[in-house]
Amino acid sequence: MRLDIITIFPEYFAPLEVSLLGKARRAGLLDVSVHDLRSWTHDRHRTVDDTPYGGGPGMVMKPEPWGEALDAVAPPTAEATPRLVVPTPSGRPFTQAMAAEYAARPWLVFACGRYEGIDRRVYDEAATRMPVDEVSLGDFVLAGGEVAVLVMIEAISRLVPGVLGNRESVTDDSFAPGAMESLLEGPVYTKPPVWRERAVPDVLLSGHHGAIARWRRDEALRRTAAHRPELLARLDPAALDKHDRKV
Numbered sequence: 001m002r003l004d005i006i007t008i009f010p011e012y013f014a015p016l017e018v019s020l021l022g023k024a025r026r027a028g029l030l031d032v033s034v035h036d037l038r039s040w041t042h043d044r045h046r047t048v049d050d051t052p053y054g055g056g057p058g059m060v061m062k063p064e065p066w067g068e069a070l071d072a073v074a075p076p077t078a079e080a081t082p083r084l085v086v087p088t089p090s091g092r093p094f095t096q097a098m099a100a101e102y103a104a105r106p107w108l109v110f111a112c113g114r115y116e117g118i119d120r121r122v123y124d125e126a127a128t129r130m131p132v133d134e135v136s137l138g139d140f141v142l143a144g145g146e147v148a149v150l151v152m153i154e155a156i157s158r159l160v161p162g163v164l165g166n167r168e169s170v171t172d173d174s175f176a177p178g179a180m181e182s183l184l185e186g187p188v189y190t191k192p193p194v195w196r197e198r199a200v201p202d203v204l205l206s207g208h209h210g211a212i213a214r215w216r217r218d219e220a221l222r223r224t225a226a227h228r229p230e231l232l233a234r235l236d237p238a239a240l241d242k243h244d245r246k247v
């Protein structure tokens with residue numbers, strides 16, 4: 001999977017060198033390139049922004065550097081066509097399902113904007129030759145797109161086959177398709193069996209896999225009801241047995 005990132009802060013992406021993403025890059029599972037948008041400026045000050053037409057606060061990112069950057073990173077003549085992913089406060093909510101969809105694609109280009117955003121004509125021109133997705137990470141406000149892209153790359157990359165070690169599974173993730181979909185994960189425990197007079201729930205030490213699975217599902221239902229009750233409404237009633245309904 002090829003990932004290209006265009007940003008005025010390339011140093012934000014140093015974390016992509018470590019942990020599972022660093023290993024995946026070294027294993028050739030991910031081909032990640034970070035591009036400095038200022039490489040496509042031509043003035044002494046390497047200008048990437050200007051005042052907004054129509055007035056208003058802040059600055060807007062100029063179209064020219066973005067146009068040249070996208071031409072260079074994703075040339076119109078390229079064999080494959082990337083999907084351009086642009087984080088923006090007004091984008092479609094990023095979800096685990098979108099992460100899975102992106103993980104199945106061969107090439108993603110992430111545009112990290114700053115200031116009040118990127119000139120709209122950049123999106124419109126890019127959309128003439130590649131799919132363009134505007135995505136938001138949630139109802140909070142960041143200063144730019146870089147942190148959002150880091151989060152998306154981690155969520156996407158861990159779903160790419162081979163990136164997670166064999167021991168790490170994505171099937172039991174919260175929000176993963178299937179039985180756990182729309183349920184939050186329950187509590188986890190490890191050794192020692194008693195810590196500061198707090199014991200691990202007996203069922204987890206019982207070796208009774210059916211009872212353990214039942215307990216974990218009950219805890220997931222309880223946590224979901226407590227922290228994200230709206231997710232329970234999404235559950236297919238057929239997926240709930242009579243025991244679930246008592247939890």
Ligand SMILES: N#Cc1c(N)n[nH]c1-c1ccc2c(Cl)cn(Cc3cccnc3)c2c1
Nearest residue numbers: 087088113114136137138140141142143144
């Ligand atoms: N994704 C996401 C996301 C999120 N969940 N919060 N904020 C953002 C986000 C993403 C991209 C940019 C770009 Cl480009 C500039 N800003 C600053 C800004 C703040 C308020 C209004 N306009 C622009 C961004 C904020």
